[in-house]
Amino acid sequence: MKSEWVAGHRLVDARSLRAILLLAVLALACLAPSLSIVAHLDNQISEARAKAAARTASGNFIFVAIDQKSLADIGTWPWPRQLHASLIDKLVSAGAGDIFLDIDFSSASTPEADRRLQQSLEAAGGGVILPVFRQRSSAGETDSLVATTPRAEFAQNAWTALVDVELDADGLVRSVPLVAMIDGTPTVSASAILAGLDGVDEEKLAIDFSIMPEMVPTFSLTDVLSGAVPAEVFKGRSVVVGAYAVELKDIFSVPVHGAISGPMLHILAAETLVQQRALLTVPALLLALASALLVTAYAFVGRRWPLAVALVCTLAVIALCEGAAYLMYERFAIDLKTASVWLVHAFGLVMLLADKLRLKEWIADLATAQSRDTRRVFKRVIRDSIDPIIILDSKTGLLDASKTLAATLNLPTPVAEGTLLREFAPAALVKGVDDVLGAYAAAPDSSHSQTVTLALEEGSQARYLEAVLTVSPFERMSSDGYSSIGSHVICIVLRDVTARRLYERKLEALARTDDLTGALSRRGLCDALTSANSDFVLFALDLHRFNVINDMLGREKGDRVLQVVAQRLTSMAGQTGLVARIDGNVLCLAMPAVECPSLSGMAEKVLASFDTPFDIDGMSVALEAHIGAALGTAAAGDPARWLEAAEQALGEAKQVGGRGWRAYDPASALRRMRSRMLEAEMPAALAAGQFFLRYQPQVSLETRAMLGVEALARWEHPSIGAVSPGEFIPIAEANGFITELGRFMLHEACHTALGWPEHLTVAVNVSPVQFQRGTILNDVREALAASGLPPQRLHLEITETLFLDRSDTLFKTLESLRGLGISIALDDFGTGYSSLGYLTCLPLDKLKIDQSFVRDMADEAGAGSIVRTIIALAHSLKLQVIAEGVETEEQCRLLITLGCDCAQGYHFGKPMDAEDISTLSSPDLTSLGRHTLIGQAKAG
Numbered sequence: 032m033k034s035e036w037v038a039g040h041r042l043v044d045a046r047s048l049r050a051i052l053l054l055a056v057l058a059l060a061c062l063a064p065s066l067s068i069v070a071h072l073d074n075q076i077s078e079a080r081a082k083a084a085a086r087t088a089s090g091n092f093i094f095v096a097i098d099q100k101s102l103a104d105i106g107t108w109p110w111p112r113q114l115h116a117s118l119i120d121k122l123v124s125a126g127a128g129d130i131f132l133d134i135d136f137s138s139a140s141t142p143e144a145d146r147r148l149q150q151s152l153e154a155a156g157g158g159v160i161l162p163v164f165r166q167r168s169s170a171g172e173t174d175s176l177v178a179t180t181p182r183a184e185f186a187q188n189a190w191t192a193l194v195d196v197e198l199d200a201d202g203l204v205r206s207v208p209l210v211a212m213i214d215g216t217p218t219v220s221a222s223a224i225l226a227g228l229d230g231v232d233e234e235k236l237a238i239d240f241s242i243m244p245e246m247v248p249t250f251s252l253t254d255v256l257s258g259a260v261p262a263e264v265f266k267g268r269s270v271v272v273g274a275y276a277v278e279l280k281d282i283f284s285v286p287v288h289g290a291i292s293g294p295m296l297h298i299l300a301a302e303t304l305v306q307q308r309a310l311l312t313v314p315a316l317l318l319a320l321a322s323a324l325l326v327t328a329y330a331f332v333g334r335r336w337p338l339a340v341a342l343v344c345t346l347a348v349i350a351l352c353e354g355a356a357y358l359m360y361e362r363f364a365i366d367l368k369t370a371s372v373w374l375v376h377a378f379g380l381v382m383l384l385a386d387k388l389r390l391k392e393w394i395a396d397l398a399t400a401q402s403r404d405t406r407r408v409f410k411r412v413i414r415d416s417i418d419p420i421i422i423l424d425s426k427t428g429l430l431d432a433s434k435t436l437a438a439t440l441n442l443p444t445p446v447a448e449g450t451l452l453r454e455f456a457p458a459a460l461v462k463g464v465d466d467v468l469g470a471y472a473a474a475p476d477s478s479h480s481q482t483v484t485l486a487l488e489e490g491s492q493a494r495y496l497e498a499v500l501t502v503s504p505f506e507r508m509s510s511d512g513y514s515s516i517g518s519h520v521i522c523i524v525l526r527d528v529t530a531r532r533l534y535e536r537k538l539e540a541l542a543r544t545d546d547l548t549g550a551l552s553r554r555g556l557c558d559a560l561t562s563a564n565s566d567f568v569l570f571a572l573d574l575h576r577f578n579v580i581n582d583m584l585g586r587e588k589g590d591r592v593l594q595v596v597a598q599r600l601t602s603m604a605g606q607t608g609l610v611a612r613i614d615g616n617v618l619c620l621a622m623p624a625v626e627c628p629s630l631s632g633m634a635e636k637v638l639a640s641f642d643t644p645f646d647i648d649g650m651s652v653a654l655e656a657h658i659g660a661a662l663g664t665a666a667a668g669d670p671a672r673w674l675e676a677a678e679q680a681l682g683e684a685k686q687v688g689g690r691g692w693r694a695y696d697p698a699s700a701l702r703r704m705r706s707r708m709l710e711a712e713m714p715a716a717l718a719a720g721q722f723f724l725r726y727q728p729q730v731s732l733e734t735r736a737m738l739g740v741e742a743l744a745r746w747e748h749p750s751i752g753a754v755s756p757g758e759f760i761p762i763a764e765a766n767g768f769i770t771e772l773g774r775f776m777l778h779e780a781c782h783t784a785l786g787w788p789e790h791l792t793v794a795v796n797v798s799p800v801q802f803q804r805g806t807i808l809n810d811v812r813e814a815l816a817a818s819g820l821p822p823q824r825l826h827l828e829i830t831e832t833l834f835l836d837r838s839d840t841l842f843k844t845l846e847s848l849r850g851l852g853i854s855i856a857l858d859d860f861g862t863g864y865s866s867l868g869y870l871t872c873l874p875l876d877k878l879k880i881d882q883s884f885v886r887d888m889a890d891e892a893g894a895g896s897i898v899r900t901i902i903a904l905a906h907s908l909k910l911q912v913i914a915e916g917v918e919t920e921e922q923c924r925l926l927i928t929l930g931c932d933c934a935q936g937y938h939f940g941k942p943m944d945a946e947d948i949s950t951l952s953s954p955d956l957t958s959l960g961r962h963t964l965i966g967q968a969k970a971g
Contacts, residue, residue: 425517882916
């Protein structure tokens with residue numbers, strides 16, 4: 032009976048164990064895919080597949096690398112934007128496809144450099160892609176992303192593309208976003224644009240790293256610029272330009288290939304799309320559950336098999352699974368996560384082993400042995416660690432420490448076990464431990480960490496140690512409660528950071544000093560002024576015609592010029608002043624305010640210092656300077672604003688020729704602020720209907736009949752009232768908004784003129800910017816088509832500045848406009864780029880005499896002679912003449928005597944509403960010059 036009971040008990044025990052193990056297999060299958068170790072193993076297996084299934088690049092993309100050779104050849108970083116512009120021109124002329132510049136253009140450079148780059152982007156015709164990326168707004172933010180975008184003048188002539196990169200938990204990049212919302216607008220990634228996708232269906236792209244980056248054609252940027260790379264290499268191919276040199280720090284860790292540059296990462300993403308290799312991941316849970324079912328099946332069927340048979344079957348299943356996974360990856364870009372399959376089958380083997388050998392006791396022994404081995408491993412790791420590790424009990428007594436502890440803390444002998452921390456450690460380390468123990472006492476259920484820095488004196492130098500202190504609850508129980516170690520343990524890890532500290536200080540010093548002149552940098556000057564905490568007078572100096580000197584003498588001599596000027600200013604600064612180089616050829620002299628009782632006197636003294644020529648390596652060079660002066664007071668704070676004020680004053684000083692100086696004028700700053708405000712509000716103002724047109728009559732001097740009108744733009748701002756065209760037109764031309772405003776004027780004028788009598792024409796002013804951007808011809812066609820206005824009733828007025836660039840494209844555009852039936856009038860003749868040579872060959876119909884000549888012709892004989900000459904010249908060229916600014920009947924009679932054809936001005940009517948033009952559009956307007964018009968009461 033007893034033996035039967037024992038046998039039955041063992042059978043029940045075996046069945047229970049088997050059931051528990053099977054349930055454990057199912058639980059493991061559900062849990063395994065979420066384990067970090069399984070995810071790590073899956074990544075390693077996927078990487079091995081990618082290495083085995085290596086693929087070549089398509090050849091559609093070329094990498095132009097900013098490598099170490101390019102950095103050495105150019106000799107400076109960031110590079111002048113003229114260099115990027117030259118590269119764009121060269122690639123466009125070579126017939127390249129898309130050109131992606133993976134370079135940050137969000138900040139301003141010199142006006143000349145920015146203008147040169149903008150011209151190249153315009154000439155590329157939208158074939159250039161510029162990066163947009165998001166970054167944390169500050170170190171403490173965790174969810175606030177700020178978009179960094181190219182400057183507006185660059186972005187409006189190029190594609191903007193997302194270049195964000197996302198890191199996985201292990202620090203590797205395996206995917207990139209394909210689209211993201213930037214300032215409320217969906218922005219597509221650079222890889223999607225380079226791959227020519229019409230639309231983006233997925234938010235992320237899993238990159239296929241089986242594509243070999245070494246197969247991507249790669250050339251050094253300086254080789255491309257020098258012509259060492261044949262132009263036909265780029266024809267029809269997309270080109271990615273970006274960092275390759277390690278110094279530029281645009282490096283990412285990726286599977287298979289280790290570390291690659293950011294531009295190459297985007298090329299591999301584009302290759303993935305072009306080769307249709309976007310990786311599809313099968314959920315690991317499905318494979319794990321299938322494996323669990325298979326293990327459960329052969330646990331019952333094969334439990335009587337020999338263990339070797341079970342092992343062979345398991346290895347065969349895993350091999351078949353891995354073979355299928357490789358084929359799916361290589362042929363269809365499907366990534367199967369098989370680590371869970373390995374884990375589940377391995378556990379199945381353990382289950383069979385436990386079932387066969389009844390290894391409950393063995394498992395307990397194994398756990399004991401593992402615990403013992405773990406302690407031995409930890410002890411060995413602690414003892415042999417190069418960075419000393421200190422383990423303390425709850426009373427801060429030493430439990431264990433690395434052999435390097437004594438040498439690190441400059442102790443004469445090793446520290447004995449049980450020694451209290453205060454007996455061998457520096458006071459700063461003891462205080463750090465006390466602080467972290469205080470935090471632990473407030474919340475004893477969790478671990479607490481803190482980092483402190485120690486300074487150890489070694490002779491005349493200091494050595495710096497970084498200590499990471501961690502207090503962890505210790506829950507190991509004995510029969511009497513907690514063990515002798517106590518309720519918690521303290522771990523201290525020391526690291527010598529002396530070299531890092533010295534390097535950081537060196538970098539900090541370099542950031543505050545200009546390496547060319549030895550003077551302070553902009554940041555260094557601001558820091559020095561902040562530290563001084565007193566009033567200073569700042570003089571910002573720009574060397575007049577420095578670019579000419581650079582071109583004539585060479586860059587090396589130009590650098591020497593900056594050096595000797597900085598030396599002379601340093602002599603003038605003495606012991607109390609400061610000298611800095613704040614821009615390319617802009618230096619700054621900062622003097623204590625107590626030493627500059629007269630701002631003008633000091634400014635003249637600085638200018639006088641340039642009376643003596645400079646000795647440049649034996650060559651005498653005469654220089655002149657412009658100076659902007661500003662007073663900075665300690666009470667006002669922020670020396671950066673003082674420097675900005677001096678630079679604003681310098682901008683005013685540079686408006687005069689030769690040499691001169693200007694003091695900071697707050698009123699001028701307010702005007703610039705108003706201009707920036709108007710510039711920012713222009714697009715919204717146009718959409719809100721704040722811009723509108725007024726119309727001024729153009730009259731035949733012979734019949735006094737109204738022949739047409741000139742459309743004039745007006746802006747009624749909701750808060751500041753009417754804004755003068757003389758103010759907002761230059762702003763619109765500078766930022767390119769004039770193309771939008773000009774398009775609005777054309778559509779509005781044509782639509783309005785259609786409601787007037789058919790004999791009336793409408794003249795619209797066109798900016799040179801509209802011609803430069805190549806939009807004017809299409810804009811005119813669209814306005815005429817949308818309104819139905821006959822082309823003969825539309826006149827375009829251009830200015831002489833348009834012909835500063837006498838290109839073939841300009842003349843072809845003018846001829847095309849005239850071919851539509853539109854008349855072209857030259858406005859403000861005689862005040863701009865006047866040249867009889869270009870006047871004879873221009874496709875013109877009318878000539879408008881500037882009002883300054885008309886206003887003075889009755890009183891000044893010279894003005895009258897000029898008007899007579901202009902009229903005679905125009906008639907000889909068969910051009911109709913319109914006089915502007917006619918305000919008196921006397922002026923009318925003189926113009927008739929001189930043979931002028933038409934006129935406009937307040938004598939005939941101020942700019943007025945469209946309805947008033949309809950009222951005055953009678954063919955007989957003899958009274959127009961003698962009576963106040965209804966429109967004059969409403970004119971803006």
